[in-house]
Amino acid sequence: MKKPELKQSASGRGVCASITPDTSMHMLSQQEVEKLCDTSQGGLHELFRSSALAVLTSGNDTDDTKAFFARYADFDIALVQRDRGVKLELTNAPARAFVDGVLIQGIKEHLFSVLRDIIYVHNEIQHNEKFDLTTSNGITNAVFHILRNAEIMQAVEDPHLVVCWGGHSIGEVEYRYTKEVGHQLGLRGMDICTGCGPGAMKGPMKGATLAHAKQRIKNGRYLGLTEPGIITAEAPNPIVNELVILPDIEKRLEAFVRVGHGFIVFPGGAGTLEEILYLLGVLLHPDNEKVPFPLIFMGPTGSANYFEAIDAFIKQTLGRQAAQRYKIIIEDPQRGASDMATGIQRVREFRKDTHDAFYFNWHLTIDHEFQQPFEPTHESMEKLDLHADQPIHLLAANLRRAFSGIVAGHVKPQALNAIEQYGPFKIHGDSTIMKLMDELLQSFVKQHRMKIDQKNFQPCYEIIS
Numbered sequence: 001m002k003k004p005e006l007k008q009s010a011s012g013r014g015v016c017a018s019i020t021p022d023t024s025m026h027m028l029s030q031q032e033v034e035k036l037c038d039t040s041q042g043g044l045h046e047l048f049r050s051s052a053l054a055v056l057t058s059g060n061d062t063d064d065t066k067a068f069f070a071r072y073a074d075f076d077i078a079l080v081q082r083d084r085g086v087k088l089e090l091t092n093a094p095a096r097a098f099v100d101g102v103l104i105q106g107i108k109e110h111l112f113s114v115l116r117d118i119i120y121v122h123n124e125i126q127h128n129e130k131f132d133l134t135t136s137n138g139i140t141n142a143v144f145h146i147l148r149n150a151e152i153m154q155a156v157e158d159p160h161l162v163v164c165w166g167g168h169s170i171g172e173v174e175y176r177y178t179k180e181v182g183h184q185l186g187l188r189g190m191d192i193c194t195g196c197g198p199g200a201m202k203g204p205m206k207g208a209t210l211a212h213a214k215q216r217i218k219n220g221r222y223l224g225l226t227e228p229g230i231i232t233a234e235a236p237n238p239i240v241n242e243l244v245i246l247p248d249i250e251k252r253l254e255a256f257v258r259v260g261h262g263f264i265v266f267p268g269g270a271g272t273l274e275e276i277l278y279l280l281g282v283l284l285h286p287d288n289e290k291v292p293f294p295l296i297f298m299g300p301t302g303s304a305n306y307f308e309a310i311d312a313f314i315k316q317t318l319g320r321q322a323a324q325r326y327k328i329i330i331e332d333p334q335r336g337a338s339d340m341a342t343g344i345q346r347v348r349e350f351r352k353d354t355h356d357a358f359y360f361n362w363h364l365t366i367d368h369e370f371q372q373p374f375e376p377t378h379e380s381m382e383k384l385d386l387h388a389d390q391p392i393h394l395l396a397a398n399l400r401r402a403f404s405g406i407v408a409g410h411v412k413p414q415a416l417n418a419i420e421q422y423g424p425f426k427i428h429g430d431s432t433i434m435k436l437m438d439e440l441l442q443s444f445v446k447q448h449r450m451k452i453d454q455k456n457f458q459p460c461y462e463i464i465s
Contacts, residue, residue, distance in 0.1 A: 014072060014091075014092035014094055015090075015092075015093055015094075015095050016089075016090060016091050016092070017089075017090045017093060017103065018080075018087055018090075019087065019088040019089075019090060019103055019108065020088070021086070021112050022108075022109075028079070028081065028086045028119070032119055032123065033079050033086070035119075036079050036118070036119070037078065037079060044118060044122060047228055048114065048118055049075070049076060050231075050232050051114045051118065051231050051232070052077045052111055053072060053093075053094075053232075054231045054232045054235045055107060055110040055111050055235060056075075056097045056111070057094055057096075057097075057235045058097070058235050072092055072093075072094065074091070075090075075091065075092045075094075076090075077089070077091070078091075104238075106238050106240075107238075109241075109243070110236050113150070113244070113245065114243075114245055116150065117146065117150065117244060117245040117246075120146065121146060121245075121246075121247045124149070125142050125146065125247070126247070131145075136366065136367070136368045136371055139251065140258070140366065140371075142251070143254050143258060144258070146247075146251070147255060147360070150244045152223060152244060152259070153359045153360065154359055155358070155359060156358050156359060158358070159261035159344055159347055159348050159351070159358045160190045160261065161190070161191050161192075161193050161221070161223070161259060161260055161261050161262075162185055162190045162191070162192060162204075162260065162261065162262050162264060162340060162344075163193045163256050163259075163260035163262070163264070164182070164194045164200065164201065164265075164266065165200070165201075165263065165264070165265045165266065165268070165272055165275045165276075166199065166200025166265060166266030166267055166268045167199050167200050167266070167267060167268030167269050167271070167272055167449060168195075168197045168198050168199040168200070168201060168271075169198070169199055170199045170266070170267055173300055173302060174200070174266065174300060174302075174303055175200070175203050177203075177266070177298075177299065177333070178199075178203030178204050178266050179204070179207035180333045181204060181264065181266075181298060181333040181337065182203060182204030182206065182207025183208065183210055183211045183333070184207075184211070184334050184336070184337035185207075185208055185211070185264075185340065186207060186212045186215070186217070186220070187211040187214065187215060187337070188337055188341050189215065189217065190208070190337075191208070191221035191223070192208045192221070192222055193221075193222075193223040193224075193225065193256070193260055194222075194223075194224060194225075195226060195230065195234060196224020196234070196236045197224075197230075197233075197236070197237060198235075200267070200268060200272075201224075201234070202237040203266075204264075204266075206239055208220060208222070209222070209239060221241065221242060222239050222241050222242065223241075223244075223259075224237075224244070225244050225246060225252050225255050226243070226246070226252065227246045227251070227252045228247070228248075229249065229408075229412055231245065233411045248373045249373070249404065250370065250371050250372065250373050251371075253278045253279075253370070254366055254370070254371060256275075257279060257282060257361065257366070258361045258362075260361075261294075261344045262293075262296075262344045263279065263295045263296070264296050264297075264340065265296070265298070266298060266299060267299045267303040267306045267307070267449070268449065269407075269444050269450050270406045270407050270410075270441065270444060270450065271407045273313075273403050273440075274400050274403040274404050274407060276310065276314075277396050277397075277399050277400035277403065278370060278400045279295065280314065280322050280325060280326075281367075281393045281394075281400060282364065282366055282367075282370060282393070283325045284318065284321065284322055284325070284392050284393040284396060285365050285393045287365035288364055288365055291350070291363060292343065292346040293325070293347070293364075294343025294347065295325055295327075296326065296327050296329055296336055296340060297311075297327070297328045297329070298328075298329050298330075298333075300330070300331060304330050306443075306449070307328050307330070309439075309440055310440070313436055313437075316432075316436055317388075317395065317399065317433055317436060318392050318396055322392065327339070351363070367393060367394070367397070369394055370400075374404060374405075376401075376404060376405030376408045376409065376415055376425070378418065378422050378426070380401075380405075381426065381427060381461075382425070382428060384398050384401055384427065385398050385429075386398055386399065386427070386429025386430065386433050386434070386437075387430050388430055388432075388433065399433075402427055405425055405461070406425070406441070406461050409424070409425055409460025409461060410460050416460075423462075424458075424459055424460050425460060425461045426461075426462050427461055427462065427463050427464065428464050429465075430465075431465035434463045434464065434465045435465070437463055438463045441459075441461075441463075
């Protein structure tokens, strides 16, 4: 097979290469190519460029993504339309993405997954009258079509997809623990779905690959779900063999709960709590009271205080009804995997009884409050309703938005720039809830679970009672 053309870039920091797809995305219309090459405001080029660069940095261990991306500020990606199909021209691409002049196959697949999803969402979802993104049903329908277009829907006979959430920069002990849990899940024939990044998103997949090899499972699935605002901070890990880029955080979170059959949450930070609050808010909706949904918080002995703090926060803000929707298992990966298998069996029986699909959880009700994209700005953060006099699931929705804003304020360029210009986000609410939030966030700081400079910590938020 002929190697793609590869040469050193003018800057000397990267390489230039021509890439063609293997079996998919080999044909694009002229209009699609024009959109992806459009560098004007609202054009797709910058979205495609930043997502492609994130994929090409797979395996990068640094947390300082801003500095890493600055190193490749002159990286570019161009589409060339040919009679035989499309070709990608890479300029100043990270050299580590290539081996002997050839782009690593997994990275190549991820690169064309990015191309596939950006084109589909722009053409078929966002600019298609068939999808009413102002309604709950319309949003769910859009999520379904994005996942189906990515060909991750499988008419499985038995549900066995476990979603694993947790921090991307956890310590070595916690990382080894996530691998062992993934190993125990894999030995029981379960596949893994994560946010596709490093840390607690990579560990379970790595453990499951070994277990699948032991069990001679040759079609193990390692599904990664991300979105444009996250992929640049958490590049897909190399184990992911199915990658989907949803258009925003809310559709990404909905995709998790629609395709997953059970959830395990490992230690993390504010982002992990955001995911927990989203899921609990969905499960606390009155319509979902009887829907089986196995949810287990798991960590090694040294992480017990993390879940103790989260458990206390949930009980004091959302009540014991919320705490009944999950269990906490410290150590004992075998028990966690066994309990998950038992919980998924109940999911199987319920979906058979209700005639719901195994590949997409149509039966679950997701309130529109959980589906509306939330853009953390100073105005939107200040207007959040963080008071106890509202339905529990809606309080969970607003708490989720608050933590989403805190995550954005520490890692996302747009929020970082706004905070640099206007100061920290101001968060208002009931004095009790504000006190609990402040205590929980301070515990994250002490446990080194916030993506911050520990010595010169400047919070991106200011909590006001």
